Every structure is written in C-alpha cells, then in structure tokens.
Amino acid sequence: MKAALYYGRGDIRIEDIPEPVISPGEVGVEIAYCGICGTDLHEYLDGPIFCPAAGHPHPISGEASPITLGHEMAGVIYALGQGVTDLNVGDRVVVEPYIVADDVDTSERNPAYHLSKDMNFIGLAGRGGGLSEKISVKRRWVHPVGDIPLDEAALIEPLSVGYHAYERSGARAGDFALITGAGPIGLLTAAVLKAEGLHVAVSETSELRRRKAVETGVADHVIDPAAQDVAAEVERLTDGRGADVSFECTSVQGALDTLFDATRPQGVIVVVSIWGKPASIEMQKLVLKEIDLRGTIAYVNNHPATIKLVQDGKVDLKPFITAKISLEELISQGFDTLIHHNDTAVKILVDPTL
DSSP, X not given: OEEEEEEETTEEEEEEOOOOOOOTTEEEEEEEEEEXXXXXXXXXXXXXXXXXXXXXXXXXXXXXXXXXXXXXXXXXXXXXXXXXXXXXXXXXXXXXXXXXXXXXXXXXXXXXXXXXXXXXXXXXXXXXXXXXXXXXXXXXXXXXXXXXXXXXXXXXXXXXXXXXXXXXXTOOTTOEEEEEOOSHHHHHHHHHHHHTTOEEEEEOSOHHHHHHHHHTTOOSEEEOTTTSOHHHXXXXXXXXXXXXXXXXXXXXXXXXXXXXXXXXXXXXXXXXXXXXXXXXXXXXHHHHTTOEEEEOOSOSSOHHHHXXXXXXXXXXXXXXXXXXXXXXXXXXXXXXXXXXXXXGOSEEEEOTTO
C-alpha cells in the first residue's frame, strides 16, 4: 500500500509498504482522509522533533525514521482483531493517535495519560500513520463518529486540541477570548469557544483566514495585526479591561508578546502551538500583571465530547476544508502550499485512495 514516509528534515517520500497486521485487541481502519498538521510541517522544516531520528528508536514503539506520517485521520473499519466486540466492520471512526506505555491507565480515571513518560503520537513516532491507505490501532484509540462525513471527521483530532485548550484555560461562558493566529488550530479553538458561549476575537495577518473566521461565525471580531494595534483594539472592545483568556496559536514571538499586552491583569494565556525553536517571555509583564501562563498539549479524554459538539450541530467543520489532494501531491500541493502560501489555505486533507 502507499504511504508517506518521513526520513528526516526536508525528506518525505511516497513509497509502497506492507499492509498492517491486525493483532488481537486492534482495529483495522481504511483511511478516507488525513489532515496535514502544523506539527507535520515542523517535522519537515525543523525536525526531527516528535519523529525519532534514524538509529534512535522510540522507547515505546521501538521504531525510528523512516516513519509513516499522519495523525489527523478518519476512515472506515475494515477488520476487527480478536477480542474487539463493540465495533463493527463498516463503522466510521477517528483515531486518538497516542503512543503510551502499556502500563499507563488511559481511562477517565487518569486525566494525565497524555503526559505519561515517553508519550508520543501515532503518525509521528511509529505504529503506522494516516498518510497511508490503512492502519491498525488499539481499540482504546478508536472513536465512532456516526453519520459525520469522513472529510469533516478528519478535523475531529485538531478540534479536540482546541477543546482541551479551552479546558486548560478555565474559561467560562461570557468571557472575552483573544486568539492569535487563524490557522486550523486557531480557527478550531475559536469554534469550541463560540460553542461554549465565549466572546471571541481573532488576530490574523492573512486576509483569507480573517475572512474564514467571519464567514464561519467562530469570531465576533477579527483584527489585522499588520494594520491595527491588537492590544489597543482588545482594550476598546472590552471597555478597557483586556481579554480574560488568550490563546497563542502561531508559534510566532511577536504574537506571544502581544498577548501579554492584550490580556487583563490576572488573566490567562494558553500556549497551544508547537514551537520549533525557543521563545522568550516578557517576565516583567507576567509578574506585574499576575498573568497565568499555561501550556497545553493535544487532548485527554476529549474526543467523545468533541465529537458530540459536531453531532449536535454546535460546530460546523466543512467550511474549514480548503483542499483535498492525493498522497503524490503531499509536498507540491500540501506542504509547499502551507509553508509558502499559507494565506491561501486552512485545512488541506489527503485522500490516500486518489
């Protein structure tokens, strides 16, 4: 079967690899769509980060580059391993793409399994990936999505990132939230915040992405940081108070700096993006404003609630899909577009069957 293999920085190849073996307790999923994530771009430009380098296998998966990429996947079950009795062949599903040690409790009793030692991700550190035709994963990580169209379902994974960021922020309905960056994660975080009753402003340089934030209804206000003073605009919109919660979704130093100015005293800043290089913090502003700076990584027991938001019609994912491409077009129409022309796209999906 075809798959996109990550060999190292700047080196991704489309190759034929064997189909996965369906082991006991696993579920075989035929991939319908897989999104290209900002994390994939970081691996391509700055990695290896999550991907284990050649000769240095991951301590849990035991695999090293070349690694099959792709963790934002949706598909249809084509096979069930021995012992899996609560799913059916033909079910539409998404994958919660974690790699954790076998002795880690991944039930709802453990709200921190995503922080366990050596945690990593399917599609970044081994065990197959969504940028291929098929994958076999442990039953624990498979979530049925019912009638949600499979292209939209491929966005459940990044939407879950936004849902967990919302949880980490401690935000409540009626709060004013500022998001820097209207890429996929920024827009989907905004979608969650609007669904939960927050007032949302988005700062973004791309005209297309600002327009997308308005058209989809996920932002009450859009700000162009190239033409407006973001902090001054937020102060105006909040009657001088500042944002209650802010979300950094760009991995750009200037955006992080802006949040320290735009967030109210004793407000919360949540860093959502993955940074490929060190950042600096305006420590004096953090101290003098008593800012609460929080990190967030991925999700933990968030997929069911996130799926329900979509099923209940509180989040519409279709408008965020701006292109569908084949595996062979992954670099030329996918990575190159998102790296060099990211103002023209939001979420690009790969269809391995094309």
